[in-house]
Amino acid sequence: MPPVVFSTTSPRPKERQFAMTMPIDPTRKYQAFTPVALPDRTWPNTPLTRAPIWCAVDLRDGNQALIEPMGIERKVMMFQLLCAMGYKEIEVGFPAASQTDFDFLRHLIDAGLIPSDVTIQVLTQAREDLINRTFEAVAGAPSVIVHLYNSTSALQRRVVFNLDRAGITDLAVRGATMVREGALRVPKETRVRFEYSPESFTGTEMDYAVEVCEAVMGVFEPTVDNPLILNLPATVEMSTPNIHADQIEWFGRTLRGRERVLISVHPHNDRGTAVAAAELALMAGADRVEGTLFGNGERTGNVDLVTLGLNLYTQGIDPGIDFSNLPHIRDVVERCNRLPVHPRHPYAGDLVFTAFSGSHQDAINKGLKVMRETNQSLWEVPYLPIDPQDVGRTYEAVIRVNSQSGKGGVAYIMEQDYGIRLPRSLQVEFSKIIQKIADETGEEITSPMMWKTFEATYLGNDKPYAFIDHQTFPEAGSRERLLTATVKVNGAVKSVDGRGSGPVEALVDAIRKDSGLAMTIDDYEEHTLRPGSDAQAVAFMRASLPDGRIRHGVGIDANIVAAALKAVLSAANHLAEA
Numbered sequence: 001m002p003p004v005v006f007s008t009t010s011p012r013p014k015e016r017q018f019a020m021t022m023p024i025d026p027t028r029k030y031q032a033f034t035p036v037a038l039p040d041r042t043w044p045n046t047p048l049t050r051a052p053i054w055c056a057v058d059l060r061d062g063n064q065a066l067i068e069p070m071g072i073e074r075k076v077m078m079f080q081l082l083c084a085m086g087y088k089e090i091e092v093g094f095p096a097a098s099q100t101d102f103d104f105l106r107h108l109i110d111a112g113l114i115p116s117d118v119t120i121q122v123l124t125q126a127r128e129d130l131i132n133r134t135f136e137a138v139a140g141a142p143s144v145i146v147h148l149y150n151s152t153s154a155l156q157r158r159v160v161f162n163l164d165r166a167g168i169t170d171l172a173v174r175g176a177t178m179v180r181e182g183a184l185r186v187p188k189e190t191r192v193r194f195e196y197s198p199e200s201f202t203g204t205e206m207d208y209a210v211e212v213c214e215a216v217m218g219v220f221e222p223t224v225d226n227p228l229i230l231n232l233p234a235t236v237e238m239s240t241p242n243i244h245a246d247q248i249e250w251f252g253r254t255l256r257g258r259e260r261v262l263i264s265v266h267p268h269n270d271r272g273t274a275v276a277a278a279e280l281a282l283m284a285g286a287d288r289v290e291g292t293l294f295g296n297g298e299r300t301g302n303v304d305l306v307t308l309g310l311n312l313y314t315q316g317i318d319p320g321i322d323f324s325n326l327p328h329i330r331d332v333v334e335r336c337n338r339l340p341v342h343p344r345h346p347y348a349g350d351l352v353f354t355a356f357s358g359s360h361q362d363a364i365n366k367g368l369k370v371m372r373e374t375n376q377s378l379w380e381v382p383y384l385p386i387d388p389q390d391v392g393r394t395y396e397a398v399i400r401v402n403s404q405s406g407k408g409g410v411a412y413i414m415e416q417d418y419g420i421r422l423p424r425s426l427q428v429e430f431s432k433i434i435q436k437i438a439d440e441t442g443e444e445i446t447s448p449m450m451w452k453t454f455e456a457t458y459l460g461n462d463k464p465y466a467f468i469d470h471q472t473f474p475e476a477g478s479r480e481r482l483l484t485a486t487v488k489v490n491g492a493v494k495s496v497d498g499r500g501s502g503p504v505e506a507l508v509d510a511i512r513k514d515s516g517l518a519m520t521i522d523d524y525e526e527h528t529l530r531p532g533s534d535a536q537a538v539a540f541m542r543a544s545l546p547d548g549r550i551r552h553g554v555g556i557d558a559n560i561v562a563a564a565l566k567a568v569l570s571a572a573n574h575l576a577e578a
């Protein structure tokens, strides 16, 4: 497979690179979109409660926009992915347009690759030769939607077809008639349904859009049981999503025989609001959505079916599509399209479950902890609109550390990756060390880098004192214990003696006698690193000098007393350095 490309554009001409002033007066070059008048719109008060009928058009609209259109192998891979995810209507191509599309369709049919509950959809223009070829291509398929389109917008009527409204209606009606007749020629076992798109619907006067669609309905004679799909494409997204929703509601309210059609939408993303447009269109009465995985498609793309589906899911609505292995879905789509999915793409991007910033990390960390501790099923974690595990991601990359991070992020990684629950005051101290490194390097601190720093700072700081062994003895006539520790002092092995109520206090006493370091232990915590009999213990000491300076020490050992004594020496070494 060729590598996935991240840049598909040529470099800009040099002289334009730094020109920051737009030379054109937009008030003279562009005009505001004229909305349809719908003051009594009802869609704003109609929440979404169920998934629409989905139609995946990756193999047609997505494919026609690729730098390297898919060959049969990639097409089969995409088709099988879409089927596995649960799409039941899949536009597989424009079979009359290219031999590859034709051959792919024949391969799907002849090799029996179409599941019995999946309907394939094929696109054709309103041209006799193309329609005839389309029917050749679909013969033998179990269930087909033949999708006829012609542009109806004022602009295209004028510049592309040089026809008036009546001329375009005539083109559509003739096309529909040819499609209806073509359907009579296919073998009986192939169930044929029809779809008509007044292409460039968003640039079409609404009264004319209704007029041409009613004329096409007159040919297909749909019924409630065998409805015609009227697909209303935002071939070019031209307005804010609310205006698009007004168009859809207006169309549905005006069309005669609304109950005999399924209204489908097909948003493109020219203004970057295709998802919103689709959602509001569904509120406005659309029954069906055509789109592609991750929004591949002409120019800025089609509406993204993954985002739409998971937006429903996160509102507690079953999208009817399986997104449980989104990394795999993304991988297949990237291989088929030879285009990358952006790291910030909703739900699927590499970085969408990752927090670098301190306050986000802190909140996520606390949220996950509450979820764990309370065993609650309702997902409520700050900054994470969905549980990453629901889409096949892990919590591994949820928190990553750079100069924007705080103690919460550091604590999370130390616990998650190394099982070390840093006490709060040590979190503060260690995160400052990490932040300094991140600031100085300007880079991310990966988990192994963090561990190396932790090790070097707290476990490997062996000057002047390094622990070797210890023994404790009761002291006759006293409740205190005597301790003899074998240590290295700046590399030389030596015994030091002290007394105290326990081994920790006794070692502090021994150090004071040996070096004069007037250290006291302010706090002490210890926990096992792994459950089991050979578990290691990790001990944390917070120690201070009389002048108020505070330092921490950490010790790890299979013996809990030895772990604590190592932590005392680690803290002593830091204080000696201070």
Ligand SMILES: CC(=O)SCCNC(=O)CCNC(=O)[C@H](O)C(C)(C)COP(=O)(O)OP(=O)(O)OC[C@H]1O[C@@H](n2cnc3c(N)ncnc32)[C@H](O)[C@@H]1OP(=O)(O)O
Pocket (backbone or CB within 6 Å): 061, 064, 094, 096, 097, 098, 124, 125, 126, 127, 149, 150, 151, 160, 161, 171, 199, 235
């Ligand atoms: C919005 C969309 O995505 S629509 C789907 C678009 N997809 C594609 O175009 C991909 C596949 N297309 C193709 O391979 C080619 O365009 C073909 C095979 C379909 C047609 O190729 P050609 O015959 O060379 O026509 P070409 O596309 O250059 O020209 C378009 C002609 O068809 C006419 N036309 C365009 N759309 C339609 C239509 N829906 N119905 C009838 N005629 C149409 C145009 O007016 C123009 O006519 P003219 O030759 O009299 O000026």
Ligand SMILES: CC(C)C(=O)C(=O)O
Pocket (backbone or CB within 6 Å): 061, 123, 149, 197, 199, 200, 231, 233, 234, 235, 266, 268
């Ligand atoms: C053919 C139609 C549905 C289309 O692809 C579009 O308008 O974008």
